[in-house]
Amino acid sequence: MTTTVDPPTTTLPTARMRTWHRPSLWFAAAMGVATVLTVAAMLIDHRTLLGSPVWAKLFKFAVSAGLYYFTWSWLVSLLNGRLRKIASVATTVSVVLFAGEYVAMAFQAARARPSHFANTSPFDATLFRIMGMMVAGLWLATLVGTVLLMFTQIEDRAVYWAVRTGAVVALIGAGLGVLMTGATPEQVATIKATGRSDLIGAHSVGVADGGPGLPLLGWSTTGGDLRIAHFVGLHALQALPLLAFGLAVLATRLPRLRESAVRVRLVWTGSAGYAGLVGLILWQAERGEPLIHPSSTTLAAAGLLVGVIAVATAASVLAPARKVLR
Template identity: 55%
Template sequence: MTILTDLRERARTWHRPSYRFAQLLAGITVLCVLLLVVDQRTLQGAPIWAKPFKFAVSGALYFFTWSWLISLLPRFRRAVSWLTNGLVAIFAGEYVLMVFQAVRVRASHFNNATPLDASIFQIMGVMIATLWVINLVLTIAVLFTRIPDRATAWAARLGAILGMAGISLATLMSGPTPDQRAAFKATGTSPMIGAHTVGLPDGGPGLPILGWSTVGGDLRIPHFIGLHALQALPLLALALGVLAARYPRLGDGVLRTRLVLIAGAGYAGLLALLTWQALRGQSIVAPDGLTLTAFALLVAGVAVSGLIAIGRPSRDRELEGSLR
């Protein structure tokens, strides 16, 4: 059974609350696009509706994927379903607070400027910590889930692990920066606690819509890339399964599994590289020679490994050769 067949057969068994919430967030994404057009207000140099837009897109992908993954679990379905309901409620609450701050043209994250702003971010911090714990439990459940198609199984497992790593990378943004510590020492307070930009204050030039810094390191990049391994690797398994109809070589489940494992290793390497680059205060659009060399070695390693996997005989071919 390939991932495409599995999707078709299980569509009616997906976790409905998370599936409906993903649909709602998809609709909110469209609304955010309209707001970006009609409301030109900015915050720290970025449109105020850019963050709600990005979180809506990311959340829609996240909950759509979990609604599918939960349908794969052979046991503890009810407990996992309730945990996922908790994820939906937590994310919805965090999103409402984010939109509330956007309407006020106030930062939703790291904001300590007023008692209200500080309270909102503290509540969001508790929500994020709870979401992390629930996500960890769900990830462990996926690791022990048996899926008939091995490529799909490993795509789900590696995607969940790397997604967990991506979520965890958000902790790197929560500590005060050197400037914020200096402000605390001098005045006993700081309007912001934590930042996603490394080496520079948040704000400033950034990529369109995404807002990722073009002048300094940005921890949102590895956070985003890691989080969405949960979609990227299962989609790869899906693509390989679809291509098997056109390229018989991919009909070999062992080969597809090898390619998924290679892609997972490459994805983990990319996540580590992007984190390393951001922590060095280096912009994603201005990599130095060391970063480019590491990236080239990573790409070469993945490409060579993939070619070797494709060139190795499948079990069927090995059996055919032994009978001749």
């Protein structure tokens, strides 16, 4: 087969921003404003909830959602014709549903009540169920957009594959949120003993929510935390395309990377490594193990993952270039 050598795409996607999906772009900007407002709220309002400032979750969601919808605004622009129209509708639905969830979260924060897992009163439980339905609808809308991205036409094949794999890993990462919604063994015991529990579901594994956590992030430092794999998986949507763009930039200095096949293989390797990282972090959390205090078993698994990816990276660069899979 003939070697494919194409000029790598070094122009960032912002060059064609006027073609981006407007609702998600404006919503990303709104989340930027929300980020500033929630920081101000934390400085003014010193109330806490489950060990964290009442506005901390709104801050974290604003930062994450801003990045997420900024990226989707670009991704929709990669499609053409009818596919783009369908993706635009699906992404707009996603924006509306997330906005609804965010408003509900802000309402509960103002009341110093948990927005997720709340079962303190019939109203709180009903609101959480409504939020759950919004999240389910949001995930389905994202599924539609992800499937449509399989039909993108991008000249740079490394970016093409990074977009596809990033969207799939992000969809899986978003779906990991469902693991937090089941009652913990302690909550089940409380329900059996008293007939009710103020919370049903938890972020933490092996310890109660609200214990010691990492600064700002709040991730548990004494037990497992399911939010970490959820967060890392979700942001494959940014990480893997950035890998492809980074390779394109490096290709201006490293002749070997100017071969499309080499960059594609590196993107595949990076995607596999990223998915492996999400799985490793999830496995660690499910075993009730804090992220910053890994066991020897976790360290061994991490070392194996790093070793495999290092070998795959070397093979990707050194193997003879072949025609890229189209």
